[in-house]
Amino acid sequence: MNTRFLETLVMLDRLRSFRQTAQVLCTTQAAVSKRIEALEEELGVSLVDRSQRAFKLTMIGEQVVSQAEQMLTLERQLKLSVRPDAPPSGRVRIGVIETVVHTWLTQLIQALSERLPAIEPDITVDTAHNLREQFRQRRFDLLIQNDDMPEAAGDGETAIAPLCRFPMRWIARPAMLPKDRDLEIEDLERVPLLTFSRTSGPRAHVRALFAGRSTEPRVCSFPSVQSIIQLTKGGFGVAAIPPIFVRDELGAGYLEERGGPALPPMTITVAHLRDTAPAAQAVARLTRAVVGEYCVEAGESWVVNLAG
Numbered sequence: 001m002n003t004r005f006l007e008t009l010v011m012l013d014r015l016r017s018f019r020q021t022a023q024v025l026c027t028t029q030a031a032v033s034k035r036i037e038a039l040e041e042e043l044g045v046s047l048v049d050r051s052q053r054a055f056k057l058t059m060i061g062e063q064v065v066s067q068a069e070q071m072l073t074l075e076r077q078l079k080l081s082v083r084p085d086a087p088p089s090g091r092v093r094i095g096v097i098e099t100v101v102h103t104w105l106t107q108l109i110q111a112l113s114e115r116l117p118a119i120e121p122d123i124t125v126d127t128a129h130n131l132r133e134q135f136r137q138r139r140f141d142l143l144i145q146n147d148d149m150p151e152a153a154g155d156g157e158t159a160i161a162p163l164c165r166f167p168m169r170w171i172a173r174p175a176m177l178p179k180d181r182d183l184e185i186e187d188l189e190r191v192p193l194l195t196f197s198r199t200s201g202p203r204a205h206v207r208a209l210f211a212g213r214s215t216e217p218r219v220c221s222f223p224s225v226q227s228i229i230q231l232t233k234g235g236f237g238v239a240a241i242p243p244i245f246v247r248d249e250l251g252a253g254y255l256e257e258r259g260g261p262a263l264p265p266m267t268i269t270v271a272h273l274r275d276t277a278p279a280a281q282a283v284a285r286l287t288r289a290v291v292g293e294y295c296v297e298a299g300e301s302w303v304v305n306l307a308g
Helices: 003-015 018-024 029-043 059-081 105-115 128-136 185-189 201-208 225-233 243-251 278-298
Strands: 090-096 119-125 142-145 158-166 169-172 193-195 219-221 238-241 256-258 266-273
Touching: 003 018, 003 029, 003 059, 018 029, 059 090, 090 128, 090 278, 105 119, 105 278, 119 278, 128 142, 142 278, 158 278, 169 243, 193 201, 193 225, 201 219, 201 238, 225 238, 225 243, 238 243, 243 256, 266 278
Parallel strands: 090 119, 090 142, 193 219, 193 238
Antiparallel strands: 142 266, 158 266, 169 238, 169 256
16 A cells, blocks of 8 residues: 555645645645545545535545554654664553643653653543553553553563552541541541542542441542542542642641541552553653652652652
């Protein structure tokens, strides 16, 4: 298949004009039309809906464009990979949990821009459960999340490295908590408990504290960290979250951290296939460096560096 024809289709989809596409590709409108027709003949499908006056792809045409973009990206990466002096480049698909958004994701994006400018990060934020499923389907090059991945850890194909560890604590408005003592299970049974999504490890840990008790805890699960923070600040319940999320509020005395039933820390890891593209491996290395810098700046009372 002629990749020049694929490039023409992708450009035509972006510009929505045969004339402008011809100008950008330094050719004629007739040549652009012939390339599209040749591609349609080779694939045996119609790519452009010619029943419309305005430019419009057919449904299969939209699918072909998506695949063509991936093929062109791989072609560029292949050409660059054979140059020994070429820096890592290309699109790297990264799945991250929201905890990273609220801590060191900004530093990572800035570092990518400064240190690996030829790499285009494509970031998806979702729950750890959803991200792991998409990673299994090879929709991500890198996965940054917090729950165990036993099925990947032993497959011999996936490299998993720890990045950092956030302590999990009980956080609430001072008026919601009993004075001058650690929280007891009985205290937590009386209030809503705010934590991460229903499929997350932290939620399972919270519920495990009440195993065998007659009272069912009111555990409120949220896929959004920001929702947990806002509800905690509003006095809706007691949150089981990393204190670094509300560092400023704790410092101002608006929220309070209280001892109580122990919660396992949240350990953040990065995973990728061992034979993944050099660009993805470069991003994984830079991620470990950025996390190390972030942990030093934040201090061990807020986050522990595991990146080495």
